[in-house]
Amino acid sequence: MTTLEGTAYDVMQVREDFPILSRRLAGDLPLVYLDSANTSQKPTAVIEALDEHYRLHNANVARAMHQLGAEASAAFEDARTRIAQFIGAPRREEVVFTKNASEALNLVARVLGDAGRVGNGDEIVVTEMEHHSNLVPWQLLAERSGAVLRWFGVTDEGRLDLTNLDSVITDKTRVVSLTWVSNMLGTINPLDVVIARAREVGALVVVDGSQAVPQLPVDLATLGADFVAFTGHKMVGPTGIGVLWGRYDLLAELPPFLGGGEMIETVTMQRSTFAAPPARFEAGTPPIAQAVGLAAAADYLTGLGMANVAAHEQQITAYALAALQQIDGLTIVGPTEPVDRGGAISFTLRDVHPHDVAQLVDSRGVAVRAGHHCAKPAHLRFGVQSTTRASFYLYTTTAEIDALVEALRYTQKYFGA
Amino acid sequence: MSTVNVDAQNMDSLYQEIILDHYKNPHGAGLRDPFEAEVHHVNPTCGDEITLRVHLAGHTVADVSYDAQGCSISQASASVLNDLLVGKTVDDAMTVLDRFQELMQGKGQVEPDEDVLEDGIAFAGVAQFPARVKCALLSWMAFKDAALQANSQEDIS
Numbered sequence: 066m067t068t069l070e071g072t073a074y075d076v077m078q079v080r081e082d083f084p085i086l087s088r089r090l091a092g093d094l095p096l097v098y099l100d101s102a103n104t105s106q107k108p109t110a111v112i113e114a115l116d117e118h119y120r121l122h123n124a125n126v127a128r129a130m131h132q133l134g135a136e137a138s139a140a141f142e143d144a145r146t147r148i149a150q151f152i153g154a155p156r157r158e159e160v161v162f163t164k165n166a167s168e169a170l171n172l173v174a175r176v177l178g179d180a181g182r183v184g185n186g187d188e189i190v191v192t193e194m195e196h197h198s199n200l201v202p203w204q205l206l207a208e209r210s211g212a213v214l215r216w217f218g219v220t221d222e223g224r225l226d227l228t229n230l231d232s233v234i235t236d237k238t239r240v241v242s243l244t245w246v247s248n249m250l251g252t253i254n255p256l257d258v259v260i261a262r263a264r265e266v267g268a269l270v271v272v273d274g275s276q277a278v279p280q281l282p283v284d285l286a287t288l289g290a291d292f293v294a295f296t297g298h299k300m301v302g303p304t305g306i307g308v309l310w311g312r313y314d315l316l317a318e319l320p321p322f323l324g325g326g327e328m329i330e331t332v333t334m335q336r337s338t339f340a341a342p343p344a345r346f347e348a349g350t351p352p353i354a355q356a357v358g359l360a361a362a363a364d365y366l367t368g369l370g371m372a373n374v375a376a377h378e379q380q381i382t383a384y385a386l387a388a389l390q391q392i393d394g395l396t397i398v399g400p401t402e403p404v405d406r407g408g409a410i411s412f413t414l415r416d417v418h419p420h421d422v423a424q425l426v427d428s429r430g431v432a433v434r435a436g437h438h439c440a441k442p443a444h445l446r447f448g449v450q451s452t453t454r455a456s457f458y459l460y461t462t463t464a465e466i467d468a469l470v471e472a473l474r475y476t477q478k479y480f481g482a
Numbered sequence: 483m484s485t486v487n488v489d490a491q492n493m494d495s496l497y498q499e500i501i502l503d504h505y506k507n508p509h510g511a512g513l514r515d516p517f518e519a520e521v522h523h524v525n526p527t528c529g530d531e532i533t534l535r536v537h538l539a540g541h542t543v544a545d546v547s548y549d550a551q552g553c554s555i556s557q558a559s560a561s562v563l564n565d566l567l568v569g570k571t572v573d574d575a576m577t578v579l580d581r582f583q584e585l586m587q588g589k590g591q592v593e594p595d596e597d598v599l600e601d602g603i604a605f606a607g608v609a610q611f612p613a614r615v616k617c618a619l620l621s622w623m624a625f626k627d628a629a630l631q632a633n634s635q636e637d638i639s
Contacts, residue, residue, distance in 0.1 A: 091492075418552065418553035418554060418557075419553070420528060420530075420552075420553035420554075420555070420614070420617065421497075421553050421554045421555075424493070424496070424611070424614070425493065428492070428493045435528070436527065436528040436529055437528070437529040441529060444529070450529055450530075450531070450551045450552075451528060451529050451530075479493070479497070480502070480554075
């Protein structure tokens with residue numbers, strides 16, 4: 066097997082940490098999992114953290130006055146602290162646990178509207194490469210508030226088109242919400258440029274970090290954003306938990322999102338007053354075991370070193386970009402150079418529909434995603450209805466890229482393309 | 483533990499020769515006049531789309547024309563639909579549709595009737611791939627919608 070130079074950890078050894086990666090599929094074929102931008106696989110450390118929590122410490126949090134309740138509460142709040150450290154948050158109270166990144170983004174859009182931060186005639190700026198979860202909530206807010214939705218386009222290469230930066234973000238802009246790393250194109254966006262312009266006009270900046278937090282070193286204290294959303298399951302953590310990070314002073318002045326248990330200060334039949342952040346935004350029993358699992362995931366990533374994870378992602382992406390471009394009839398939708406680029410590569414194969422590509426490569430044990438990847442506008446921009454997407458992570462090997470290439474050639478032969 | 487059998491042999495049961503033939507040379511593709519009803523259906527999970535027109539002459543399906551974007555299964559299915567339903571009465575067409583739907587949703591347990599479904603029996607293998615059943619049914623559901631609309635117009639006029 067080809068080894069990648071400069072990876073600071075042994076990928077084959079890392080793969081031992083992920084039980085599912087040794088699974089065999091139909092026909093006794095080894096699993097080649099190239100769908101990590103969809104969801105990542107889980108290391109034993111995360112599986113065991115969940116298991117141990119349920120076996121030994123399970124109780125509800127913040128309200129059970131018994132020993133297990135104290136243990137569960139401590140584990141849940143300790144998880145908050147560890148996530149805050151992982152993302153470089155200035156304060157642990159800035160970490161709000163949600164169900165997923167979609168809920169985190171909906172939370173921000175909803176409460177900014179409710180707080181009157183976005184109103185009639187104001188402008189909201191997004192981009193053409195957003196995942197639906199960072200587009201639809203803003204469309205809904207625009208409808209509710211009478212605000213106008215504007216967006217940055219995408220260049221032919223798949224980069225954010227910022228040539229009209231100053232005319233898209235103006236004095237009317239109240240919020241700019243954009244993805245850090247595109248889940249479809251793979252593009253890593255120049256957040257600093259957008260954030261600097263937003264600052265000039267006093268607009269808030271929301272960042273969808275769903276693809277970025279799993280694969281890049283993150284330091285929110287210096288990023289300059291106001292809110293960052295991400296999800297646990299794409300960063301080797303469990304499903305069912307996401308994070309909204311927000312600047313504390315902002316969170317403190319915003320109204321609640323969902324009403325219910327644990328988000329209140331006091332309640333009468335007439336009205337309620339609300340808890341301070343983060344509890345204000347965490348109505349009901351939170352994802353407790355998932356928080357414990359997510360903290361274990363953050364520890365696992367820290368153990369590998371996020372700079373190393375990013376370096377591996379960069380190298381495996383470069384290898385894949387080169388290998389895929391050897392295939393006649395394959396067109397990459399997104400940057401073809403491994404510069405400012407994450408590990409998701411969407412492509413079309415001439416005369417074979419993406420569903421058929423995915424089905425055929427799956428019969429060879431290679432798991433990829435086909436469809437619009439919840440980014441229909443970005444597909445429309447490139448004149449395609451759907452694409453096939455291979456996405457990589459810290460455990461992906463060059464041998465797996467080779468297996469993908471072989472499976473794609475088999476697909477072409479099968480369809481006589 | 484539940485696993486799915488998707489090895490190479492099963493690929494051939496999914497992608498029957500008949501399906502690949504219809505995919506490469508779809509019958510009746512393109513949008514035509516006249517028509518009494520036009521519908522646009524989308525498979526939201528994958529984005530496959532079809533615009534489909536139905537032209538009735540009395541109670542007979544005189545034409546089904548369509549413009550479809552999608553995978554081999556959805557394209558071939560629209561082609562087979564055109565073959566099977568054009569020339570039938572609306573009632574007979576709906577019977578064929580019901581049988582095709584039964585076959586698709588039968589999880590591989592339904593024995594297809596070749597006398598009714600003709601080339602449609604090639605889709606029996608699709609029923610074993612839950613993710614692809616919607617692909618096969620897209621054009622059929624669009625037809626059902628359009629035929630009902632066209633038929634109700636026919637009744638009014």
